[in-house]
Amino acid sequence: MRDLINELYQEQTLSKANLINLLLHINDEEREYLYEKAYSVRYEHYKNSVYVRGLIEFSNYCKNDCTYCGISIHNKELTRYHMTPEEVIKTAEIGYSLGFRTFVMQGGEDTSFTDDKFAAIISSIKTQFPEAAVTLSIGERSKESYQKLYDAGADRFLIRHETINKNLYEKLHPKMSYENRIKSLFDLKDIGFQVGTGFMVGVPGQEIEDIADDLLFIKELNPHMIGIGPFIPHKNTPLRDESAGSAELTYTLIAILRLMLPTSLIPSTTSLATLKSENRYKGFRVGANVVMPNLTPYDYKKSYQLYDGKKITDTESYEALEQLKKECLDAGFYIDMARGDYKNWRRK
Template sequence: MDRAEILHLLNDADGEAVRAAAGRELLRAKGERVFVRGLIEFSNVCRRNCRYCGLRAQNRALARYTLSQQEVLDAAARAVALGVDSIVLQSGEGAADAAWLAEVVREITGSLSVPVALCVGERPERDYALWREAGATRYLLKHETADAALYARLHPGHTLAERVACLRVLKDLGYATGTGFMTGLPGQSVESLADDILLARELGVAMCGAGPFIPQAETPLAHAPGGTAAQNLRVLSVLRLALPEADLPATTALASLSPGGQAGGLRAGANVLMPSFTPEARRADYRIYDHKAPVSMEDAARAIAAAGRTSGISGRIPGAA
């Protein structure tokens, strides 16, 4: 699939036909199963000032927090007890002390026997290597947009090249790498969306997320128009056709845009959900964007059932099929 074909699927092809093709490719390449990753947002501290993100360092209206190791371990134990396939530890950039996080990874992989993915941003190679040695097997680092000029405008003081270089280092260290981007960004073109898909394919990622842009009130883009669910679902379907073997999440942002959004994402080609196990008292403070849906394990089970799919959580919790 070349750039011209991707552009055709994104822009001109019949949407229903694209979704149907993505559904067939999903079943061929990945099967019916939906993988459920337990998400723990352990800190909202961030050193960067991305223009769209509510965690940006200059946001003085946000109550900052960092969970204790025990709080993280308790949340992970609860997620595992409910049947998640793996744990995802996420924070703002620069929040995690490398040794502290390595201890948490060792404890989760050792005592709970589940894979751990990290999503803590750009770090020195020595930190990535330490966490890999501690037992982390996946690393999620979204490139956000493959348009270098747009990336620079949205991420003051940082470049797309730096981001991509980190992804290459992670892959060289043996991580199953994940990237991702937003749909509906101010200044984004359909051509840059095609380039997002091509970059993910070039990097050979194991996972790629595509979530809609949703404005946050304490950011420079507070009044910018957001992305749409319809565009996001089409991009998900094209991603499935272009990267048939990759894991694709139906994002929380999609759930936040529309009721039933995650079930729609699963029908469009996604095969991953990431319900939150962040302690309830802190969930509202992990405010990347406004009106964030509180996706629970029960919500995940309902979305899977509505999409007619299966998972390892079926029968374990209320609402499971």
């Protein structure tokens, strides 16, 4: 396994067969060696810095019925909300005053948020804070829509491919188009966004072969950002009785992805921290270099439940940010409040 890890470190890729071999047969000692190599690459490009993004969960309405998601259209027990444009902008203003220079607008595919509404929000934030970055995580739209949002000033777009296995994708996403999801990623890259993709680890039906294909797809796409985290079931979804994904496998995949794409921006996700709070900081030690505290007003964020057990705290405060900084320092890392763009990215 060490030979495969060294090959991955040197060549930044492995064959599918070798990825499967590594994932199936790596032992604890070899896994620690993988983590050491991933950390060395992380340190080479980013030292011990951690970029911070301010998350704004603007709406928990969604037109889709993804089988794992707590804000699915079929969850009738959820209290739904839309933030007003004024509330979104005010939340960004509060975040800016705390030092945030990247804002991530995340929500379900809410049809009430038109291109014009998004463009107005983006334009307002960028006009007030031209040095700040705006990231969108709003699902599938047309290429024309994406272009309009880019022209309004959006810098980044997150849309996980979820799985490169078409059959599994269609089971997890009824009535959605696998082909359109993949097309969306390439459309976003073509327009000029910093693009993020990723997948859940341990979602029911996923095999190691699928994960190897996911890794190779990500290598081919060459995204700027990669978000992976363990599957966590939600009580009001068809997958409610399934087991959560493995944190250890998630760490292994973060490390592999750091070696495959050395300069990528990889968050240590909330889902990792939900399984165990210290997981976030181990994520940094195996290659992750981004964290996304939640700026959403408390009364809204408690209703944005993608999975059970999500941490809900008043992170839109100075005290919470200072606590995050302290915890990072205690783990050997420091918070970098800059925009944190992908290296050498420039707007078209």
